Structure formats: C-alpha cells, structure tokens
Amino acid sequence: MSESVNGAVRSSGVRSLKIEHGDYRAEVVSRGAGLRLLEIGGRPLTETSPAGEKPPLSAGLVLAPWPNRIRDGYFIFDGVEHQLAITEPARNNAIHGLVRRDDWELEEHTPNRVRQSIRLGLHKGWPYPLRLTTTHELGPAGLTVTHTAENIGAMPAPFGMGVHTFVRAGDTPLDECTLRLTAGTRLPLDQERMLPVGNSESVYGTEFDFTAPRSLDGVWLDTPFSSIVPDPDGRARHELRAPDGSGAVLWTDRQFGWIQVFTADPEHGQGYPGRGRALAIEPMTCPPDAFNTGIDQVVLRSGETWTGTWGLGAL
Secondary structure (H helix, E strand, O other): OEEEEOOEEEEOOEEEEEEEEOOEEEEEEOEOOOEEEEEEOOEEOEOOOOOOOOOHHHOOOEEEOOOOEEEOOEEEEOOEEEEOOOOEOOOOEEEOEOOOOOEOEEEEEEOOEEEEEEEEOOEOOEOOOEEEEEEEEEEOOEEEEEEEEEEOOOOOEEEOOEEOOEEOOOOOOHHHOEEEOOEEEEOOEEOOOOEEOOOOEEOOOOOOOOOOOEEOOOOOOEEEEEEEOOOOOOOEEEEEEOOOOOEEEEEEOOOOOEEEEEEEEHHHOEOEOOOEOEEEEEEEOOOOOHHHHOOOOEEEOOOOEEEEEEEEEEO
16 A cells, blocks of 8 residues: 655555656665665666565665674674674574664655664664664766764764665666776675685786676676775776666765675576666675674764765766
C-alpha cells in the first residue's frame, strides 16, 4: 500500500523522497537513508529496486558507525572490551554498522535536496550515542551526498562510515564496460571471512590494477582499495564507462580514504536481481576490521562533529 504525504511517498512503511535538477532525478528512502535510484534523462546511473522493498545486497544504504566487517564482533576501545551482535553468522562477523535497517527522520525536503537524521543510541556492545545526518542534493554536476556524525555522549567514540553504492552505465551489461580506479593499493582479504590478512599491497601491474581503464568482462572483485589519488580540486574520481564513453563517475573527498569494490555475480551466489552482474563502488572512511587494526579509525570526542562528502554524476 502506498500513500503520498507532503511530497513523500510511503510504501510498506518506508518513506520515498524524490528530488530533481535539470535532467537529473533521484529518489531517496527513509530506511537506511538509502539512495534508491539516480538517473539522467531516464538513463540509470545506479542500480535500483522496487520502492518499499528491502534493497538487494544493501544497495544504496548508509553503513555506520562502521562499514564492512568487525572480526567476531569484538573490539577494544579506550581499554574497554566490546562484544557486538553477530550480524553475519556464516562468517561470525558484525557487518555494516547499526543504522542500515532503521528509518531515518526527515529534516528537510526541497525540490532538489533531502536531509535525514538518526540518533544512534545504545546497542549490544555499543555504548556510544551519536547523531548522524545524511543530505542528498542534486545540482548541475549530479548528486552530492554529505554525511555528519556528532558525538552526543560523554565519552570518546570510535567511528567509521561507508555507503553501499551500486553504479551503472545506463543499460549496458557490466561485461561490456570498463572501470578506472584512482587507487594505488589494495588490502588482501581472507576469502572465507572477508577479513584482512597482511598489509596493503601495490596494485600496479597486478590483476587489481585499474589505474587505467580496464574491461570488466568476467572480473570479480570484493576488494578494499586505498592510496586514493585526488585531483587538484581534492576529489578522487572513479569511472565506469560503456563502450560509447558514457557512464557514471563516483567521487569522494579526502575523508573517504578507502573504497570497497564489489561485483554482484550469480556465479558467486550474489547476483543483482534483474541485472545479474552489477558493480558497487563503496566510499569508506576505513578498511574492514578497522576497530581492531586501528587503520584510519576516526575517534570523536564528546561534542565533536565529523563531516565527509562524496558524489555521483554522469559521463
């Protein structure tokens, strides 16, 4: 059942908010502050799913206060041990934070802008209150997404963020596309648990080298990349292109020092419904298991606010 209230459409209890600017059109949902679709002139730049349904493979959802996985759901911070709920039982990990399944509160909705927020309270193994906001805004160059995290508790808090963004070059099959990443290193993972094993390694001259455009024909990835190289404007850009040169560019500011690149693939048991093979380029502030390794873990003091920005546009 769907209903429209103040420009927002609710389906199965999930609020869906549409924004536009020029030929760009986007739709944002309340559940997980997710980006349900982005398109230009009817050409899709992201994968999508039916309104009101759980997005497949967490597509478009905000991942906080940590992205990716925490080994055994266990970490020590400031000398205190924490045991989070295990949300990936098959691998015994805590995965993708605590807010992707919750409804965020609508703070602002204009023709080209949506701002939503959520207060993250106490959870099993998580005693750190935070206030998170996510703003989706369309402009001449496409979508800009701004995230903030404010520590509203009395103690310092660990923090990390990611976004499970699937990109798309119109209706071109993924195997006909090329990918370019401005990333110089990758973090090896244990393929059974998808957790780090060893230190970051250079990608140059290896199968993980996408510093020049490469065909995605048959390529499968579930890999964290770093050593992100920004352009002079401070933004790092990653490009998915169809054979005619059209496609999508995802950019990140310096707060997002990592990207996880994931290929949805039926042959690996995780195809994207209606599409088969699909590609996620996920901005992240830190790698998997950062609360244990300490790599790029953000620490928010009481009253401190963190801000990070990324975006997505057409090529």
